[in-house]
Amino acid sequence: MARNGGLYEDRGMPLTADINLINLVDVAFTLLVIFMITAPILQGGVQIQVPRAEVAPLPASEAIVVSIDGEGAIYIEDAPVSLEEFRASIRDVWTTKGTPAVYVQADESAAYGVVLQVIAALKAAEIESVGLVAEPEMRRRR
Structure with a gap:
């Protein structure tokens, strides 16, 4: 029984090639888990819990950020x-x-004294455009 170029089974029915989706889904979920674990790690910076207030959004400028932590x-x-x-x-x-x-x-x-000293140092350096960062009331992180 000869095969006809390998395109048909011995019974004359065409062969079908299916993609195994289980392996593809496993890889996709693995990558998703990796990104979910590493994303919080990549967000660097000083961990600060800023006070809540009714605030306007900051303009998208390249301002210098001075941070003061709890200590x-x-x-x-x-x-x-x-x-x-x-x-x-x-x-x-x-x-x-x-x-x-x-x-x-x-x-x-x-x-409060440290914050006041920082603002006084900015004023002494003749930097007039100084803003205080606060977190909006409704988007409080926990």
Whole structure:
């Protein structure tokens, strides 16, 4: 019994080639799980829980973000600095980056005095466009 070019079975019925979808779905779900696990890890930055308030959305500009965590540590764009280093370097960072504004985001448990010292240092550096970051009331993270 000769095969006719391998396209037909011995009984004369055509062979069908099916794609096994189970393997494809397994790979897709595996990739989905990997992305779900790694996505929160890739969101770097200083972990701060900002206070809630009725706020307007921030403009999409490239502003400098100064962060203050719950223990009073100061960060310029995720780089930790002391208050003295902040006073000495913020003007240079602001002019080098060429941004119009500086946003201060402080953890709600941060000492008010530290936030006030940071804002005073920004004023002493003659940076006039300073904004405070708050989280909208309805989108509170837990």
